[in-house]
Amino acid sequence: MHILPISYPMDLDKLVQFVGKQVVAIGDFDGVHLGHQEVIGRALSTAKRLGLEAAIMTFSPHPRAVMGQDKYVELLTPTKKKMAFFESMGVNHTYIVTFDASLMRLSPEQFVDQVLDRLGVDSVICGFDFTFGFQGKGTPDSLCELSHGKFSVEVVRPFHMNGEKVSSTRIREALQDGDLETATRLLGRPYSISGIVVDGAKRGRTLGFPTANLQLDESYVPPMNGVYAVKATVRGEVYQGVMNIGIKPTFETGELKPSFEAHLFEFSEQIYGETVTVELIAFLRPERKFSSLDDLVAQIKLDAEEAKHKLSLEP
Numbered sequence: 001m002h003i004l005p006i007s008y009p010m011d012l013d014k015l016v017q018f019v020g021k022q023v024v025a026i027g028d029f030d031g032v033h034l035g036h037q038e039v040i041g042r043a044l045s046t047a048k049r050l051g052l053e054a055a056i057m058t059f060s061p062h063p064r065a066v067m068g069q070d071k072y073v074e075l076l077t078p079t080k081k082k083m084a085f086f087e088s089m090g091v092n093h094t095y096i097v098t099f100d101a102s103l104m105r106l107s108p109e110q111f112v113d114q115v116l117d118r119l120g121v122d123s124v125i126c127g128f129d130f131t132f133g134f135q136g137k138g139t140p141d142s143l144c145e146l147s148h149g150k151f152s153v154e155v156v157r158p159f160h161m162n163g164e165k166v167s168s169t170r171i172r173e174a175l176q177d178g179d180l181e182t183a184t185r186l187l188g189r190p191y192s193i194s195g196i197v198v199d200g201a202k203r204g205r206t207l208g209f210p211t212a213n214l215q216l217d218e219s220y221v222p223p224m225n226g227v228y229a230v231k232a233t234v235r236g237e238v239y240q241g242v243m244n245i246g247i248k249p250t251f252e253t254g255e256l257k258p259s260f261e262a263h264l265f266e267f268s269e270q271i272y273g274e275t276v277t278v279e280l281i282a283f284l285r286p287e288r289k290f291s292s293l294d295d296l297v298a299q300i301k302l303d304a305e306e307a308k309h310k311l312s313l314e315p
């Protein structure tokens with residue numbers, strides 16, 4: 001998959017010679033959840049039917065973070081992870097449009113004429129709630145009108161699961177409430193985070209449970225503080241394990257930001273500096289303050305047993 005950054009204004013004509021006619025799925029796609037997968041899947045099937053290439057147009061930074069509508073900048077799928085999912089779905093090109101002041105000022109009409117049309121798109125696929133152009137005034141209906149028949153527009157209806165609309169907001173809330181089951185169901189896969197293993201207090205090994213402390217690559221939506229059964233990919237191998245997300249109240253570290261630490265089963269290698277991807281499979285319990293180290297270690301042993309049990313039920 002080609003990743004093509006676009007900052008407006010830019011000479012898109014040159015780019016077009018390189019990519020040719022294409023079907024473009026457009027949106028933020030934070031989470032690449034089941035609803036997003038439907039939109040992208042539609043672009044892939046339309047492209048196949050028409051014998052064209054399939055592309056995605058997405059934005060960075062997240063428009064809501066830039067426009068200050070939301071306090072969070074944390075994402076379910078920061079850019080690197082999002083690109084990995086797009087690639088695995090079979091997309092040919094992804095345009096990452098810089099969402100800055102000059103792009104924000106484009107009217108819906110200008111966005112269509114100066115960005116989409118100049119890219120030579122054949123069809124645009126978007127979700128029912130896609131907005132674009134100055135103050136987000138453009139809607140799927142106005143996209144149809146403004147295309148003036150130069151490209152076709154396919155609008156994908158809201159995706160529901162068990163009567164509930166699948167949305168990034170709902171998934172964020174579920175993660176923050178410790179409702180991992182809902183998050184996993186709506187994402188269509190486990191929530192995953194990636195980071196580099198960094199030094200901690202070297203306490204884990206003295207407790208009998210060394211934990212790889214992850215410094216996350218980018219800014220992820222933090223799930224509720226607590227203990228999770230996980231699957232971790234290290235050096236291309238998948239290991240089962242148990243992860244604590246939190247501030248370790250037992251040790252009164254004074255930290256406010258949660259740390260992400262995974263103890264992997266049947267693993268004893270030194271992996272400082274390596275990248276690890278952790279999939280959260282089941283939420284086991286909230287984080288607690290223990291009155292003694294023995295109590296903490298006894299609980300971690302129980303957590304490990306419970307995690308092994310939960311993971312053994314996984315396909």
Ligand SMILES: Cc1cc2nc3c(=O)[nH]c(=O)nc-3n(C[C@H](O)[C@H](O)[C@H](O)COP(=O)(O)O)c2cc1C
Nearest residue numbers: 200201202203204242244248249250263287288303
């Ligand atoms: C499965 C598991 C559960 C944990 N639960 C808690 C907890 O409830 N409260 C707490 O203060 N620390 C908890 N911890 C964190 C340990 O305190 C932490 O792993 C230890 O301090 C090692 O830190 P270090 O990696 O910086 O050496 C847990 C760790 C693991 C692996």
Ligand SMILES: Nc1ncnc2c1ncn2[C@@H]1O[C@H](COP(=O)(O)OP(=O)(O)O)[C@@H](O)[C@H]1O
Nearest residue numbers: 199200201202204205210211212264268270271
């Ligand atoms: N089973 C394991 N799970 C996680 N990390 C392990 C394991 N075995 C060895 N390690 C290594 O030990 C380190 C964790 O040991 P720990 O005493 O908790 O130190 P730190 O406080 O620096 O995290 C990890 O970063 C990793 O390099």
